[in-house]
Amino acid sequence: MVQKCNVSELHQERLKFQPVLPAVLKKGVANVKPVLGKATKSVADFDKIKAIFEKTYGMPVVSFQAGKNAVAVKKAIKVGVVLSGGQAPGGHNVIFGLLEGLKSANKKNKLVGFLGGPSGILDNKTMEINDKVIANYKNTGGFDMIQSGRTKIETPEQFAQAKATILKNKMDALVFIGGDDSNTNAALLAEYLKKENANVCVIGVPKTIDGDLKNEHIEASFGFDTATKIYAELVGNIERDVNSARKYWHFIRLMGRSASHITLEVGFKVQPNVVLIGEEVLAKKMTLKQIVDNLANLVVKRSKIGKNYGVVLIPEGLIEFIPEMKSLIASLNDVIAENEKEINGFQTAIEKSKFIISKLPKNLATLMESLPMSISAQLMLDRDPHGNVQVSLIETEKLLIEMVSKKLKELKKAGKYKGKFSTINHFFGYEGRCGVPSNFDANYTYALGYNAAALVLNNMSGYLSSVKNLVKKSSEWKCGGIPLTMMMNIERRKGKEKPVIQKALVKLNGAPFKAFAKVRQDWAMNDRYMFPGPIQFFGPASVTDITTKTLQYEQKKK
Numbered sequence: 001m002v003q004k005c006n007v008s009e010l011h012q013e014r015l016k017f018q019p020v021l022p023a024v025l026k027k028g029v030a031n032v033k034p035v036l037g038k039a040t041k042s043v044a045d046f047d048k049i050k051a052i053f054e055k056t057y058g059m060p061v062v063s064f065q066a067g068k069n070a071v072a073v074k075k076a077i078k079v080g081v082v083l084s085g086g087q088a089p090g091g092h093n094v095i096f097g098l099l100e101g102l103k104s105a106n107k108k109n110k111l112v113g114f115l116g117g118p119s120g121i122l123d124n125k126t127m128e129i130n131d132k133v134i135a136n137y138k139n140t141g142g143f144d145m146i147q148s149g150r151t152k153i154e155t156p157e158q159f160a161q162a163k164a165t166i167l168k169n170k171m172d173a174l175v176f177i178g179g180d181d182s183n184t185n186a187a188l189l190a191e192y193l194k195k196e197n198a199n200v201c202v203i204g205v206p207k208t209i210d211g212d213l214k215n216e217h218i219e220a221s222f223g224f225d226t227a228t229k230i231y232a233e234l235v236g237n238i239e240r241d242v243n244s245a246r247k248y249w250h251f252i253r254l255m256g257r258s259a260s261h262i263t264l265e266v267g268f269k270v271q272p273n274v275v276l277i278g279e280e281v282l283a284k285k286m287t288l289k290q291i292v293d294n295l296a297n298l299v300v301k302r303s304k305i306g307k308n309y310g311v312v313l314i315p316e317g318l319i320e321f322i323p324e325m326k327s328l329i330a331s332l333n334d335v336i337a338e339n340e341k342e343i344n345g346f347q348t349a350i351e352k353s354k355f356i357i358s359k360l361p362k363n364l365a366t367l368m369e370s371l372p373m374s375i376s377a378q379l380m381l382d383r384d385p386h387g388n389v390q391v392s393l394i395e396t397e398k399l400l401i402e403m404v405s406k407k408l409k410e411l412k413k414a415g416k417y418k419g420k421f422s423t424i425n426h427f428f429g430y431e432g433r434c435g436v437p438s439n440f441d442a443n444y445t446y447a448l449g450y451n452a453a454a455l456v457l458n459n460m461s462g463y464l465s466s467v468k469n470l471v472k473k474s475s476e477w478k479c480g481g482i483p484l485t486m487m488m489n490i491e492r493r494k495g496k497e498k499p500v501i502q503k504a505l506v507k508l509n510g511a512p513f514k515a516f517a518k519v520r521q522d523w524a525m526n527d528r529y530m531f532p533g534p535i536q537f538f539g540p541a542s543v544t545d546i547t548t549k550t551l552q553y554e555q556k557k558k
C-alpha cells in the first residue's frame with residue numbers, strides 16, 4: 001500500500017514551489033516539434049551492439065523546437081512509469097512533470113505508476129497517478145510515491161511477462177526513470193517490444209546521484225546536485241569541528257558506485273586535505289601500498305608542523321580502481337557467478353570463504369588472504385541483480401585507516417614519526433539520496449519528466465530524455481532526446497558479455513579534474529576548509545539556484 005507522507009513546515013512551503021520550465025516546453029507538448037539530427041553510433045563495440053539492437057540502433061539525436069504538433073494530441077493515451085535503482089532527489093518531480101506534460105497535450109491522458117521498481121511490471125502492481133496523488137509529493141525527496149527496486153528484466157520469460165503486463169493495462173508507453181543499468185533495461189525492453197511489433201514506446205530518464213550517466217547531451221543525471229550539496233554540508237561541518245578541536249584525522253567515504261564525480265564535487269565544495277580519485281589511481285596503476293604510503297607521508301609531514309589532524313575524502317568505488325583489487329573483484333565476480341549453487345549451499349562464512357579462495361588464481365588468493373577479514377568478507381557479499389559488487393557495503397575507509405596506522409607504527413619505530421594519529425571513520429551515502437531536491441534538481445527533474453512526455457507523444461521509443469544548457473537559467477534549457485543505444489558498449493557481467501550503458505568516469509584531461517590537480521597540494525598542507533552549510537531553498541538566487549562546480553568547469557563558467 002502506498003503511504004501518505006507526514007507534512008513538515010518545509011514540506012508545506014516546498015509544495016508551493018512551481019518549477020520553471022524551459023521556454024520551448026512552456027506552451028505544452030502539443031506546441032513542440034522534434035527536429036532530427038544525424039544518425040548515431042554506440043560508444044564502442046558497434047557491431048555487437050548493432051546486432052543486439054537491430055530495431056533501435058543508430059537512431060538520430062532529437063531536439064525540440066516550438067511548432068504545432070498534431071501527432072501529440074491525436075488520441076488519449078495511457079503511460080506507465082517506473083522508478084528503478086537507487087533513490088535520487090527529484091524522482092517525484094519527474095513524475096510531476098511527466099503528468100503535466102501528458103495533460104498539456106490531452107487532459108484525458110493517463111499516468112500509472114508501477115510499484116516497487118521493475119518488479120512492479122513483472123507482478124503487475126500499479127497505482128494511478130493523478131493531480132491528487134502528486135499534490136502531496138511536489139518538490140519532495142525520496143521515491144516513496146511508488147517506491148523503487150533493482151529487479152532486472154533479463155530472461156525471455158521476464159520480457160514476455162513485461163509485455164503481457166503492459167498490454168493487459170492497455171498502455172501506450174512506459175517511462176523508465178533510472179541509472180545506467182536501469183536504462184540499459186529500458187533499451188532492451190524498447191528493442192524487444194519493437195521486435196514483437198507491440199506498439200509501445202519506452203523512454204528513459206537519466207537518474208543517479210553518482211553523476212556517471214552523462215555525455216554531451218546528458219550534462220548531468222538528476223540527484224547529483226542535491227546529494228553533493230548534502231554531503232558537502234556534512235563534510236563541511238566535520239571540517240569546522242576539525243578546525244576547532246584539531247585532534248582527529250577523519251576518513252570519509254562518499255557514495256558513487258564507480259565514478260568519483262561525487263567525491264570530486266564535494267572536494268570542490270569543502271576543500272579537504274586529501275581527495276582520492278579512483279580514476280587517477282587506475283590511470284597511474286597505483287597499488288594499495290602506494291595509496292597508503294602517500295597518506296602516511298602526508299600525516300607525517302603535517303605532524304611536523306603540529307597538525308595531527310586532517311580530512312580525507314574517499315570515493316566508495318576506489319576499491320575497484322586499484323589495479324590489484326580490480327583483478328581480484330573481477331575474478332571474484334566470475335567465481336561467484338559460476339558457482340552460485342554450491343556457494344549458497346555452504347552453512348558457514350568460513351566454508352564459503354575457503355571455497356571461493358580455492359577457486360581464485362594463486363596471486364589473487366594471496367591478496368585476498370592478506371586483507372583484513374572484514375574486508376574480504378565484504379568483497380564476497382552477493383552481487384546486485386545487475387552483477388555489480390556492492391561497493392556501498394565495503395568499508396574502504398576502515399581499510400585505509402588500518403593500513404595507514406600500521407605504516408605509521410613502522411615509521412615511529414624507525415624514529416621517522418613522532419605525531420599522534422587518532423582517527424574517525426564515516427560513510428555518507430544514504431544520507432544524500434532522499435534529500436529535499438535543491439531548486440536546481442526540482443526544476444531539472446520537472447523538465448526531464450515534461451520532456452519525456454514530449455518524447456512519448458512523438459512515439460520516440462528507445463530514447464533518453466535530454467535537457468541541456470544547464471548552467472543557464474532553467475527557462476533557457478534546451479530539450480530533446482538521445483537514443484539509448486548511443487551510450488552502450490559491451491561489458492562482462494555475471495561472468496558473461498552483456499550490452500550495458502557505459503559509465504561516464506571522471507576524465508583526467510577534463511576541466512574539473514585539471515582544476516582540482518592545480519590546487520590539491522595547497523589543500524593538503526594549508527587548511528583551506530570551506531563550510532557550505534545546508535541547502536537553501538529561499539533567498540538570493542546566487543545561493544539557491546547555483547549549479548555544481550563540476551558543471552561550471554565542464555561548461556567553462558569557472
Ligand code: FBP
Pocket residue numbers: 084085086087088150178179180207208209210255256257316384390391392433
Ligand atoms: P543507481 O546507480 O541505481 O542510481 O544507484 C547509485 C547508488 O546510490 C550508489 O551510489 C551506491 O553504491 C548504490 O546505489 C547502493 O545501492 P543500494 O541502494 O542497492 O544499497
